[in-house]
Amino acid sequence: MHRFLLTPRWWGINVFVALAVPVCLFMGTWQLGRFEDRVATHREAASQHPDRPAEPLESLLPVDKTTSGRLASASGEYADQLLVPDRQLDGRSGFYVLTLLKTDSGKAVPVVRGWLPGRADPAKAPAAPTGRVEVTGALQASESATTKGVHAEGGLPAGQLGVIGAASLVNLVPYGLYDAWLTVQSPADGLKPVPAQAPSNTGLDLKAFQNLGYTGEWFVFIGFLLFMWFRLYRREVETLRDAEAGLLPEPQPQPQEAAEPTAPASAAAAPAPPTASASAPPAE
Template sequence: MYRFLLTPRWLALHVVVLLVIPAFVFLGRWQFGRFEERSANSDRVTSNIEAAPVPLDRLAAPGQQVRQDDRFRTVTVAGTYDPSHALLVRRRPQAGMPGYYVLTPLVTGPGTAVIVNRGWVKAGATADTAPEVPPAPTGQVTVTGRLRPSETEESSGIRERSGLPAGQVLLINPAKIGEGLPYQLVGGYVELTEQQPKPAAAPEPVPAPDVGSGGGLNLAYGVQWWLFIGIAIAGWILLIRREVAERRAQESSGAVVAEEAETAAN
């Protein structure tokens, strides 16, 4: 009755099922891994955002890279802005509008400084029109903001290129920005959230990061792939049982016909 399972058509089906099952197992495990990774990242970022502010020098120093584990930690730092080396970061949309981030070095001591992202300004009327940028405050200020590691092409997805207008960059990369500056920069930057004394005018604040669902979709996809394993096995068994039922029905029908023929002949 089950010899049909060794026919070429059924052997091909067996091979497909045997290949599909481990593939679905792998895809499910990969999605579960992504879930754990994103959940851990979400928990770390949330914890850093909610942590009490600490002085910048407790987490970062000039010439040293900001650790990934410290990203979005709230820090405070005092100093004076150096508007002569201010920069605009291109291609930074906000609220669905094209614009720029405004970077200004904050000199924190003799020969040391940190890049401060003072916020966002909308683009000019044309690509060649300079945006309106509120000036940086003069005198001593105290900045509170989110600590961010340096941007790279890999981490940002933005491709660096040459030939930009003077005073503009594509990536917030203090190692490159600091070339030729009269002070050493921290290997990261501060995304301003508060400033004392408060300026009369300032760029729009950069929104807090969207922590997201912590990989909830990846968990759902992982469960989905493993459900597909059960569906594949159940479908395989169902096809076999249907084939067996059809063959038994054909045999029974053939036996009845033969019996009727024999009866008629007698």
């Protein structure tokens, strides 16, 4: 009864199911692993003690999920100062006061010394301390031009910066730059501290729950494939049983078209009419 499983049609069905199930299982497991990684990163970030001592800047580079937000220290002298407009803090619009710190290594690191409300105005921004300073701040990865709420450099007045990062500063300063920036957590001169931003694609955000949803979809696909295979198998078995028991309706004969009537073969051919032959007159 089960010999139908060896037919070419069922060979194709069985091979397809045998290949599709492992693929769905692999994809579902991979999406579940991505979700677990995000949960682990979220727990690790939440378990970091706020009083953890600062470490040298170069020891925390490059910035990744584990070093983002960590306290870093750097020594040197403040140089150029820029303003970063259109930055939100506590539901209000304002601007960052950013000053480049030239470190002992010869490279500079952008330091956000604080936030002020209102439109970016150089007259409102306090000047940076002079002389040698030691700065401690939360380490942040460089921003990109596609970051939400950050516009490009085009159209900004001189002395303003739209994106905090080495890529946007390389054409503004004549010295090397670190691919990171610091935000001071205890600013002076009336500036408000800028909290450290969480690294992108980490924690229990929307993407994490998307991974969890994709996990469920792949396992649902496995159940659907097995269900459809079993349904086809059961229908095939029931059809064979009905055929063996004679329960299937017999095929009805197709009606034949009526043949056109033909002339009867017994009909005799009509005799040809006699031909008159001219007889010669008798000789006298």
